[in-house]
Amino acid sequence: MRVSRFLLSTTKETPADAEVISHQLMLRAGMIRKVASGLYSWLPLGLRVLRKVETIVREEMDRSGAQELLMPVVQPAELWQESGRWEQYGPELLRMQDRHQRDFCLGPTHEEVITDIARREIRSYRQLPANFYQIQTKFRDEIRPRFGVMRAREFLMKDAYSFHLDTDSLQQTYDLMHQTYCRIFSRLGLDFRAVQADTGSIGGKSSHEFHVLADAGEDDIAFSTQSDYAANVELAAALPPIKPRQAPGANMASVATPGQHSIEEVSNFLGIGASQCLKTLLVQGANNDVVALVLRGDHSLNEVKAEKLPQVHVPLTFATAEQVRAIASCDPGSIGPVGLRIRVIADHSAAQCSDFVCGANHDGRHLTGVNWGRDLPEPATADIRKVVTGDPSPDGKGEIAIRRGIEVGHIFQLADKYSQALNASCLDETGQGRIMQMGCYGIGVSRVVAAAIEQNHDDRGIIWPQALAPFQVALLPINLHKSPRLQDEVNTLYDELCNAGIEVMLDDRKERPGVMFADMDLIGIPCRVVISDRSLESSTVEYKGRRDSQSEDIPRENIIAFLRNKLSVC
RNA sequence: CGGGGUGUAGCUCAGUCUGGUAGAGCACUGCCUUCGGGAGGCAGGGGUCGUAGGUUCGAAUCCUGUCACCCCGACCA
Numbered sequence: 001m002r003v004s005r006f007l008l009s010t011t012k013e014t015p016a017d018a019e020v021i022s023h024q025l026m027l028r029a030g031m032i033r034k035v036a037s038g039l040y041s042w043l044p045l046g047l048r049v050l051r052k053v054e055t056i057v058r059e060e061m062d063r064s065g066a067q068e069l070l071m072p073v074v075q076p077a078e079l080w081q082e083s084g085r086w087e088q089y090g091p092e093l094l095r096m097q098d099r100h101q102r103d104f105c106l107g108p109t110h111e112e113v114i115t116d117i118a119r120r121e122i123r124s125y126r127q128l129p130a131n132f133y134q135i136q137t138k139f140r141d142e143i144r145p146r147f148g149v150m151r152a153r154e155f156l157m158k159d160a161y162s163f164h165l166d167t168d169s170l171q172q173t174y175d176l177m178h179q180t181y182c183r184i185f186s187r188l189g190l191d192f193r194a195v196q197a198d199t200g201s202i203g204g205k206s207s208h209e210f211h212v213l214a215d216a217g218e219d220d221i222a223f224s225t226q227s228d229y230a231a232n233v234e235l236a237a238a239l240p241p242i243k244p245r246q247a248p249g250a251n252m253a254s255v256a257t258p259g260q261h262s263i264e265e266v267s268n269f270l271g272i273g274a275s276q277c278l279k280t281l282l283v284q285g286a287n288n289d290v291v292a293l294v295l296r297g298d299h300s301l302n303e304v305k306a307e308k309l310p311q312v313h314v315p316l317t318f319a320t321a322e323q324v325r326a327i328a329s330c331d332p333g334s335i336g337p338v339g340l341r342i343r344v345i346a347d348h349s350a351a352q353c354s355d356f357v358c359g360a361n362h363d364g365r366h367l368t369g370v371n372w373g374r375d376l377p378e379p380a381t382a383d384i385r386k387v388v389t390g391d392p393s394p395d396g397k398g399e400i401a402i403r404r405g406i407e408v409g410h411i412f413q414l415a416d417k418y419s420q421a422l423n424a425s426c427l428d429e430t431g432q433g434r435i436m437q438m439g440c441y442g443i444g445v446s447r448v449v450a451a452a453i454e455q456n457h458d459d460r461g462i463i464w465p466q467a468l469a470p471f472q473v474a475l476l477p478i479n480l481h482k483s484p485r486l487q488d489e490v491n492t493l494y495d496e497l498c499n500a501g502i503e504v505m506l507d508d509r510k511e512r513p514g515v516m517f518a519d520m521d522l523i524g525i526p527c528r529v530v531i532s533d534r535s536l537e538s539s540t541v542e543y544k545g546r547r548d549s550q551s552e553d554i555p556r557e558n559i560i561a562f563l564r565n566k567l568s569v570c
Numbered sequence: 571c572g573g574g575g576u577g578u579a580g581c582u583c584a585g586u587c588u589g590g591u592a593g594a595g596c597a598c599u600g601c602c603u604u605c606g607g608g609a610g611g612c613a614g615g616g617g618u619c620g621u622a623g624g625u626u627c628g629a630a631u632c633c634u635g636u637c638a639c640c641c642c643g644a645c646c647a
Contacts, residue, residue: 012608013582013596017640037639143571146640261646279647301645318645332647359647478606514607521607532606542606 001471003507007044010519020216022453023148025462029523031449038145038153045523046449048470050156053448054135056187056467057158064180066131066160071113073137077103079112083421094141106139111418111440114161118436119424125165128426128436129173133160135445147216149446150406156446162439163419165428170413170437174206177411177441181210185408188448189465191455195221196231197410198304207412210443211405214454221405222387226398233402234304236387237394240348250355250369252338257366261333263297266366270357274298278350278358278370280335282319282327285343286311290319290327294337294346296353299385306384311343334359336367338376346372346379406451407444414438462524463546471505472567473497474525476516478532480508490531493541493559500560502567521546527566529559 009030018024026032031046042050058068077095080086085093086105094106107113114132122130135158145153160177164170178194185192190212197209209232211221222236223229260269267274277297283306285291291311295301303316321332327342328335336358337344351372360367372378391400416435419425425433449468456463466472475497477490490506497504505525507516513530520528530542530551541559544551545566554562 011581011597016582265646281645281647303645324647335647512605512609514609517606518608530606
């Protein structure tokens with residue numbers, strides 16, 4: 001490709017509304033342009049990268065035995081009503097009507113459509129297992145689209161759906177997809193982790209998210225420092241403390257804490273650590289009642305864990321101010337577990353505290369020297385907090401460390417959630433109809449592009465992993481317009497590179513060298529070859545890798561072999 | 571949804587308080603000089619100041635409505 005025939009729309013200035021690096025660089029490099037909030041056009045440069053991701057995903061899905069198909073973006077309401085999601089889905093589902101006032105939606109995902117296909121087409125167990133995938137645009141009407149294509153409303157996704165006669169078969173394909181995803185993200189050159197994830201409202205036994213590790217990520221991932229344990233923080237178990245609770249050493253006393261509400265305020269006011277304070281959260285119970293959740297002051301409630309308690313209402317809802325006053329006769333900020341006449345559930349680590357401080361259920365007062373068993377009943381205990389750095393790893397090996405991750409893949413077992421609702425069954429060996437088991441496997445293709453940049457950039461621009469680069473080699477002639485001889489030479493070299501199957505971008509603009517260097521660094525081409533009258537004299541060309549600090553002279557006749565070697569190694 | 575902010579040239583922004591008929595840098599076009607890390611000069615093109623209405627002799631500027639975009643918030647207990 002010659003730059004003179006290519007839309008290379010780079011800018012020096014960073015658009016004001018781009019917050020994260022990947023968004024800034026994608027705009028500056030001329031990969032994407034915003035059309036409306038959360039909606040982007042992919043310019044030629046960006047599309048080349050997107051296609052690279054697609055190609056790798058497609059190759060590995062095909063290799064795993066999955067079959068590609070393509071389903072419509074616009075889907076009829078009837079299918080969604082059948083699964084129950086027309087009502088369940090909130091405003092994220094963009095609904096519309098056609099000219100006949102029939103209801104449709106833009107597909108945020110395709111379980112309904114694929115299940116409809118399966119129930120029509122699959123008759124016999126002999127056709128199973130089957131795994132269908134597509135690479136298709138999705139639409140989710142996000143409350144707050146941000147970070148460019150990282151959290152856009154319209155995005156490109158690879159989604160696959162597998163069908164099985166039984167759960168063993170489902171597990172096998174699930175495991176195969178786990179391996180396939182590892183292959184895909186390895187080939188993409190990304191530093192990623194497969195982490196145990198919450199199965200959410202869908203339920204099912206296991207679920208894994210694939211995260212690219214990057215500070216701009218929106219999820220917290222908990223790792224073991226010594227094993228390969230990794231889990232979404234929402235899921236990571238906090239083990240109960242091993243040490244027994246210390247015996248009470250103080251008498252309970254009520255102290256005035258005027259205007260001190262938060263744990264931080266109270267602990268500062270009393271001059272004690274936050275871990276010596278307990279916080280009490282009143283939430284709606286499952287039986288139209290109110291439940292108190294007690295945590296150590298330095299810990300945070302894990303809402304996902306709390307929702308799994310049978311006594312707690314789903315979704316987790318905090319008690320209203322009126323309920324708080326009725327139960328604790330004080331404002332939030334002074335609640336404590338002592339004397340509460342409702343169910344109290346304490347986190348394991350809160351239950352281990354002794355001589356602690358808590359709200360006195362009296363505005364402007366707290367209790368000190370409080371002890372379970374003596375001043376109030378021993379509480380029911382559960383794991384309801386978020387793990388923190390330094391906690392023991394749930395698998396018993398090492399400690400927890402927490403890093404940010406960008407979710408680029410998610411696999412889970414749907415079991416019969418959709419096949420049951422849509423009555424997707426087939427005949428088994430005995431001729432009996434059986435509801436099929438389903439798995440679901442997604443990769444955010446457009447998000448992968450942003451994630452790759454978050455992980456691979458410097459102050460000059462993007463540094464593409466070899467597999468994602470829009471072009472493999474940038475060929476930069478210096479002062480091309482002045483030297484007919486250089487023009488001949490560079491054209492010859494360009495043809496040689498193209499014939500060698502190397503994707504090369506020839507900068508044939510009448511630009512100064514600094515401009516060309518800066519542009520090629522910005523758009524992140526991994527290999528740079530500079531050719532000039534000077535190099536013609538010595539029969540060499542100059543090579544520099546995007547991450548290299550120094551260039552090296554390569555004999556002209558060796559350059560193709562040299563580049564081939566570089567490209568295969570990278 | 572609540573709170574805050576911004577809409578002026580393709581981009582980044584000044585001008586708004588104090589009304590007088592629109593500017594800078596970058597980008598773009600032409601010419602000259604320069605020529606190995608985002609050069610310099612000269613000349614030029616480009617804006618119904620988001621939009622609708624109002625006040626006024628006169629509105630980018632003041633008032634009202636409206637639309638779009640951005641940021642923050644939804645565990646004080």
